[in-house]
Amino acid sequence: MTLDEFVKAVSALDTHASALVSAATTPAELESARNALLGRKNGDLSALMKSLPSLPADDRREAGAAVNRVKTTIEELLANRAGSLVPVAPSGPRIDLTMPARENWKGGRHPVTVVIEEIESIFRELGFTIALGPEAETEWYNFTSLNFPENHPAMDMHDTLYLSDEVLLRTHTSPVQIRTMQTTKPPIRILAPGNVYRRDFFDASHAPMFSQIEGLAVDEGIGFVDLKATLTHFANRFFGGTKTRFRPSYFPFTEPSAEMDVECQICHGSGCSSCKNTGWMEILGSGMVHPNVLIAAGLDAERYTGWAFGMGPARIAMLRYKLPDIRLLYDSDMRFLAQVSS
């Protein structure tokens, strides 16, 4: 190659570079133009430099200077072009900066959970501890040990969900009372929260699975007055001061038995449709533990007495939040939960 041919090649590269750089319209295109022109391995400039040794020795200095000039020119072209290119947003959804910020949703406890935890904390202060038991129970724990007469209607297939001939889904948390008395020496003070199952229709006031809380106290020399004082204290704490009354009732596992009413939380006693104009609402069942139950659990019924109670947290949540339909508590409707959860 002669010097003349070399200088022509340098000039051609200058023209080519100018066209290539101005044709680039994005930073990516400009980067590939830079590689084509200045790339170390296959770039146009390095190809030109490789031909330098083929020139006569005297011409190499001038040729080298020409190569350096065009290199500087190309670098300037690239830098100028880079400054004039507007960066393009990365592909994907465009960002709308005028859009309002997303609301930060805060989780909350379900109203039934809130009620259960509050009941637990009131009874914990009174020395009660929490006891749990299995949801699949034997007929003996669920009925027989609790003094249900044979062929009691509650044992019917229509009311109880049987898993086999002997095993069923517990219809109340009372089996936990038996299991506790079997393993714990009195004095006993327990609270047993948990899920229970009935073959109920799912309507405004019934659900096939619901939570229940039961309490049990067993000791020497305790009586109905302890039951009444404790449950009255509980109602006053929970509802913030309320009238209470006890009405005689019947349960197979307690004798005598009583239901406790609190003043209607909606009309405060004057009568409304929620309390069927009585001014009262039932919140729990209770009674002195039947001696047969103590004996079934292996305790000395001559020495010990006990009292027990049971209530439905969902029903109490309905009273507290003035709900017309129990299904609101199972629907997971955010519009409702956002109003009552905490």
Ligand SMILES: [Zn+2]
């Ligand atoms: Zn009322």
